[in-house]
Amino acid sequence: MDLLTIIRDRKSIRAFKPDSVPRETIEEILKLSILAPSAINLQPWEFHVVMGEEKQRLSRRLIKTYREKQISCGPSTVKPLPKTFGRRGFKTLEGMKPFFEEMKVPSDQFINEGSCNFYGAPVGILICQDDSFSKANFVDIGILLGYFVLAAHAFGLGTCPIGLITAYADEMKDLLNIPENKNLVIAIALGYPDRESPINRFKSYREPLEKMVRWVE
Numbered sequence: 001m002d003l004l005t006i007i008r009d010r011k012s013i014r015a016f017k018p019d020s021v022p023r024e025t026i027e028e029i030l031k032l033s034i035l036a037p038s039a040i041n042l043q044p045w046e047f048h049v050v051m052g053e054e055k056q057r058l059s060r061r062l063i064k065t066y067r068e069k070q071i072s073c074g075p076s077t078v079k080p081l082p083k084t085f086g087r088r089g090f091k092t093l094e095g096m097k098p099f100f101e102e103m104k105v106p107s108d109q110f111i112n113e114g115s116c117n118f119y120g121a122p123v124g125i126l127i128c129q130d131d132s133f134s135k136a137n138f139v140d141i142g143i144l145l146g147y148f149v150l151a152a153h154a155f156g157l158g159t160c161p162i163g164l165i166t167a168y169a170d171e172m173k174d175l176l177n178i179p180e181n182k183n184l185v186i187a188i189a190l191g192y193p194d195r196e197s198p199i200n201r202f203k204s205y206r207e208p209l210e211k212m213v214r215w216v217e
C-alpha cells in the first residue's frame with residue numbers, strides 16, 4: 001500500500017476481532033511511530049502496551065470507574081465551543097446513528113463503554129509523558145499518534161485513539177503502576193478489525209478545505 005492510499009483509507013475502528021496481535025508486529029509499528037519528529041528530538045513519549053489478561057483487567061476497571069464517575073467522551077474545552085466546531089461533532093455522531101440503530105445499542109453506551117473496553121481490541125497502548133514537559137509537548141505525542149495509526153493500518157490492523165481514558169488517569173496509573181510524575185496523554189486500541197460489525201462501515205466526513213484555510217500571499 002502506498003502512503004497516500006494509507007492516509008485516505010485509514011479510519012477509526014470501533015469493533016475488533018479477539019485475535020491477539022504478535023508482539024513483533026506491535027514492536028514494528030512502535031519502531032515506525034518513534035520515527036516521528038519531536039521538538040529538539042526529545043522524544044517525549046513512553047508506552048505501556050497492555051495485552052492478555054492484563055488488558056481484560058484494565059477494561060474491567062475502566063468500565064467500573066466510568067459507571068461510577070460518568071465522565072463521557074466529549075471535547076475538553078476551556079471555553080464554550082464556537083458553533084462551527086460543535087456542529088462537526090454533532091454531524092459525526094449523527095452519521096454513526098444508523099449503525100447504532102442497526103446494532104440495537106444506545107449511542108452513548110456504545111461510545112463510552114466501548115472506549116473503556118478499547119472496543120474489544122486485544123491490545124491497549126497507553127502513551128505517557130513526563131510531567132516536566134509543558135502541554136506544548138503534547139504536540140509531539142499527537143504527531144506520534146498520527147504515525148502510529150497509519151503504520152498500524154499498513155499492517156492490516158485497526159486502531160482507535162482513546163482520549164476518554166485521560167478522564168480516569170489516576171485509576172489507570174494506579175492499576176498499571178505508572179509513576180505519579182507521568183501524564184497519561186492518550187491511549188490507542190489496536191487489533192484486527194471486525195469487518196462484520198456495522199459500525200466499521202462508518203467513515204467520518206471532513207469539512208471542505210475552503211472552510212479551514214486562508215491563503216496569505
Ligand SMILES: Cc1cc2nc3c(=O)[nH]c(=O)nc-3n(C[C@H](O)[C@H](O)[C@H](O)COP(=O)(O)O)c2cc1C
Nearest residue numbers: 011012073092111115160161162163164165186204
Ligand atoms: C485525541 C483523540 C482522542 C480520541 N478519543 C476517542 C475516544 O475516546 N473514543 C472514540 O470512540 N474515539 C476517539 N477518537 C477518535 C475520533 O472520534 C475520530 O478520530 C474522529 O471521529 C475522526 O474519525 P476517523 O478517525 O475515523 O477519521 C479520538 C481521536 C483523537 C485524535
